Amino acid sequence: MSAVLEVSDLTKRFGGLAALSNVSFAAEEGAITGLIGPNGAGKTTCFNLITGTLPATSGTIRFKGRDIGGLSPHQVVEHGLARTFQAATTFPDVSVRENILRGALLRHPLGLGAAIFGGAKARAAERDANQTVDEVMDALDLSDHAERIAGTLAYGHQKRLGVAIGLATRPSLLLLDEPAAGLNPDEVDRFATMLGEIKARFGMSVLVVEHHMRLIMRICDQIIVLDHGEKIAEGAPDVVRDDPKVIEAYLGAEHA
Amino acid sequence: MNTADTISTHRARPANLLWLLALVGAAMIPWFTGSTFHFHIAIMVCIAAMATGGLAVIAWVGQLSLAHAAFAGVGAYTSVLLVTRLDVPVLLGLPAGGLAAGTVAFLIGSPLLRLRGVYFVLITFAMNELFRLVMLDIPAYSGGSSGIVGIPKISVFGQTLSRHQDVYPFMLICLVLVMGLLVLIRNGQLGRRFAAVEENLTLAESSGIPTARTQNLAFTIGSAIAGFAGALLAHYIGFISPETFGFQLSVSYVIMLVTGGRLALWGPLVGALFLTPLPEFLRGAVEYQHIIYGVVLIAVLRFLPQGLAGLPAQIARAKGGRP
Numbered sequence: 225m226s227a228v229l230e231v232s233d234l235t236k237r238f239g240g241l242a243a244l245s246n247v248s249f250a251a252e253e254g255a256i257t258g259l260i261g262p263n264g265a266g267k268t269t270c271f272n273l274i275t276g277t278l279p280a281t282s283g284t285i286r287f288k289g290r291d292i293g294g295l296s297p298h299q300v301v302e303h304g305l306a307r308t309f310q311a312a313t314t315f316p317d318v319s320v321r322e323n324i325l326r327g328a329l330l331r332h333p334l335g336l337g338a339a340i341f342g343g344a345k346a347r348a349a350e351r352d353a354n355q356t357v358d359e360v361m362d363a364l365d366l367s368d369h370a371e372r373i374a375g376t377l378a379y380g381h382q383k384r385l386g387v388a389i390g391l392a393t394r395p396s397l398l399l400l401d402e403p404a405a406g407l408n409p410d411e412v413d414r415f416a417t418m419l420g421e422i423k424a425r426f427g428m429s430v431l432v433v434e435h436h437m438r439l440i441m442r443i444c445d446q447i448i449v450l451d452h453g454e455k456i457a458e459g460a461p462d463v464v465r466d467d468p469k470v471i472e473a474y475l476g477a478e479h480a
Numbered sequence: 481m482n483t484a485d486t487i488s489t490h491r492a493r494p495a496n497l498l499w500l501l502a503l504v505g506a507a508m509i510p511w512f513t514g515s516t517f518h519f520h521i522a523i524m525v526c527i528a529a530m531a532t533g534g535l536a537v538i539a540w541v542g543q544l545s546l547a548h549a550a551f552a553g554v555g556a557y558t559s560v561l562l563v564t565r566l567d568v569p570v571l572l573g574l575p576a577g578g579l580a581a582g583t584v585a586f587l588i589g590s591p592l593l594r595l596r597g598v599y600f601v602l603i604t605f606a607m608n609e610l611f612r613l614v615m616l617d618i619p620a621y622s623g624g625s626s627g628i629v630g631i632p633k634i635s636v637f638g639q640t641l642s643r644h645q646d647v648y649p650f651m652l653i654c655l656v657l658v659m660g661l662l663v664l665i666r667n668g669q670l671g672r673r674f675a676a677v678e679e680n681l682t683l684a685e686s687s688g689i690p691t692a693r694t695q696n697l698a699f700t701i702g703s704a705i706a707g708f709a710g711a712l713l714a715h716y717i718g719f720i721s722p723e724t725f726g727f728q729l730s731v732s733y734v735i736m737l738v739t740g741g742r743l744a745l746w747g748p749l750v751g752a753l754f755l756t757p758l759p760e761f762l763r764g765a766v767e768y769q770h771i772i773y774g775v776v777l778i779a780v781l782r783f784l785p786q787g788l789a790g791l792p793a794q795i796a797r798a799k800g801g802r803p
Contacts, residue, residue, distance in 0.1 A: 301687065309686075326676040329687075329689065338669075
């Protein structure tokens with residue numbers, strides 16, 4: 225297996241505070257990689273650096289062999305690296321279909337003329353984009369809600385819609401920020417199954433930040449553990465689970 | 481238009497047809513009454529609707545420009561100077577005015593649009609004042625505080641449109657073209673990008689939409705339309721000065737937009753149609769124009785958050801039927 229994403233010596237300082245210091249890891253092609261750690265460990269900061277939302281203080285981020293450090297978020301997405309947000313993040317006032325269409329725009333761009341005046345090219349792009357949307361809705365079990373206004377959906381569906389918008393950009397690596405947060409146990413199980421399916425169906429790799437240990441242990445091929453902005457462990461789920469340093473980080477020294 | 485129709489079949493509802501009929505009916509009024517005064521008001525409505533339409537395009541990406549009058553001024557001065565100094569035909573001067581305003585907007589757009597919300601409003605307010613003060617400082621070009629008088633009237637194919645009833649059809653055609661452009665933008669892929677940026681900027685950026693470039697594009701298009709409308713105003717009224725394009729005109733456009741409906745496609749038209757004649761018909765109350773506008777604005781914000789264009793939907797909701 226080769227690495228789709230390689231992060232080396234990634235550091236982020238906010239003033240004197242090091243939110244992330246010299247973190248290096250790789251996400252393997254076709255795998256689900258988990259990024260875990262206690263609150264404040266630097267997981268979301270790490271996400272924000274990778275997606276270009278925040279500039280890194282130092283370190284390099286290579287995606288499919290190319291340095292993507294310093295790119296703006298939309299350029300990162302263009303390279304094939306999409307993300308979802310911790311809270312359910314959608315375009316709340318429009319339908320589910322319109323939400324996903326906005327994500328699908330990226331792979332069906334038009335020149336200014338065609339974008340304004342329409343024409344055969346615009347019709348073809350619209351048709352193709354809708355095809356992508358249908359496919360994504362089918363994969364995430366949202367087809368029945370296609371015409372519902374996003375803001376009126378149940379929370380679990382909104383979170384799935386967030387994933388759907390990301391999927392519509394046709395990423396080769398999908399970054400999920402706490403996809404299970406706020407879901408009930410049934411929904412978590414369902415999401416785990418779904419994630420495996422969409423990964424295979426769309427041929428992509430996944431990097432997931434999550435607190436839900438049962439979910440992480442179940443779906444991940446590889447886990448990276450952060451604590452206080454540093455990497456403290458890395459490996460397969462059962463290896464990481466028994467690592468004394470990880471247990472200490474989560475439960476305190478006396479349990480190690 | 482075909483694509484626009486298939487993309488948004490949900491827009492082609494009887495309510496829209498009703499709107500269109502009402503607007504056409506309103507446009508016919510001057511011909512029925514035959515009054516020069518009514519022709520004048522109708523022309524002013526057309527110009528205001530175009531300028532407000534430009535402001536609407538900027539509002540569609542979630543920004544509110546208080547420099548809109550300045551861009552109308554850039555367009556007006558460009559056209560007037562081209563026509564009076566270089567003998568360019570007015571028909572070329574008008575689009576040149578739009579082009580000049582659009583170019584200025586494009587150049588200053590990317591630094592200005594880094595600011596959002598109230599900060600963007602404030603910086604554009606400052607830009608409008610800057611325009612007025614700079615223009616007052618170069619009287620050789622601007623005519624200073626006494627302005628430029630005797631601006632040539634619009635002429636089409638050698639025919640000068642000197643009477644109000646001759647100018648009006650020309651203005652209507654311009655308005656239809658501008659509104660047509662707005663419909664195309666709104667219903668095409670560009671409209672989808674704009675709406676995404678307006679509704680959730682962070683998510684739009686993370687979905688691969690270049691939000692900064694998209695906002696700048698909207699700012700450029702909207703300001704170009706303002707420049708075009710400003711040029712029309714100059715050649716119609718026949719007089720401009722830096723004060724014509726002061727901050728108060730910008731505020732008027734904002735009030736018309738908000739009153740009509742900030743995000744409604746027909747908002748600019750409805751707002752201009754409602755607010756342009758209002759002070760004119762309350763003659764003797766012209767000096768209270770801004771007070772009237774202020775009261776209307778407060779009432780709209782309180783009772784009609786979607787603007788007048790959203791009124792039918794709001795009535796339908798009030799009747800109990802969920803839309």
